[in-house]
Amino acid sequence: MSNARGMGAGGAEPAKPVRLRDALRQARIEAADRTGVVVDLRDAEVARLEILNEALDPLFAQIPDQVDLFDRGISQGDTPRLWIDVVAHVLMGRDKRMYRFVQDTRHGRVVLAESHDAAVVVNAVTDYVARRMIERERAMAATPLPEQERSREKGTEDGQEKPRRGRFWAFAFGFIAGVVALFGLALVAALRSP
Template sequence: MPSAGGVGTGGAESAKPVRLRDALRQARIEAADRTGVVVDLRDAEVARLEILNEALDPLFAQIPDQVDLFDRGISQGDTPRLWIDLVAHVLMGRDKRMYRFVQDTRHGRAVLAESHDVTVVVNAVTDYVARRMIERERAMATSLPEQGRSQEKGTEGGQKKPRRDRLWAFAFGFIAGVVGLFGLALVAALRSP
């Protein structure tokens, strides 16, 4: 009997490592399958974003070269994104088939469009690009006249007026100081016996 127990114990010890080894191998296979699924999902997201990127090519071909507001490209991080500019991008929704066009603002992220259809997102990006270009034109239009006015002041003697104002302020301050000192001297003279 003792020999049977010894054989049984020895058999149980040799069975545990084999079983653990099999379990480790099975766990590695499952982890690889999960990783493969995650990689496949990420690749599917990137592929969908590339389809949208190609659909946007005609739009970005129409933007003049001197307009440097937009920097389009796909980033392949944990969440792949198609960047339109520094604050707006397209990413895939939770179901990995819906496009979400979002803009980062001071108050958080705003969803500008959300659809399964590429055409809807292309139209939303087109509207966004048009609005950004109008904002740029307005900014350029308001900044140019101000620069022109300051140049005109310098050439037509406009710089002399502020200098003249400062000269009058200095003269007034000097006269007020002299009058104040004279008044203090007079008060001091009247108080002394």
């Protein structure tokens, strides 16, 4: 059998010289094909994240307006993400079909849920939202009310106000006593020196 490119009827046929321009054109075509595939994959990721985002609408509709912990939205970039809050988001797995619900922590990224099924991720996000709201309630209960803070700033406790003038006079008396002591030490030092 003879190879049409490399062999002729009588032996080895010299290969055609490859022109750089043709090689560059071919490389550009291949790069465009790869870029097109990457764009198509990214569009598919965004579409899947939009489907999940719509599935989360009923959950976020139930969150009271005064709770401002969550900032849901899809960010487009090299890796599209559906953000739940500032530390948790959903992205697509390596196969571009698996949802990965992750949370960024001080110790790295933690996978909270991973599934091909959007309903499983919706349940995981629902649990996460509920835990975050409980954490918020506890933090709000541990934080003193503004009236309590103002009374502490005034120096009141249990309705009894401590006089501020007493603090001022104690400072003034201490300052004057210090000046007199320094003056006395300077006078003693002056009398001892010849």
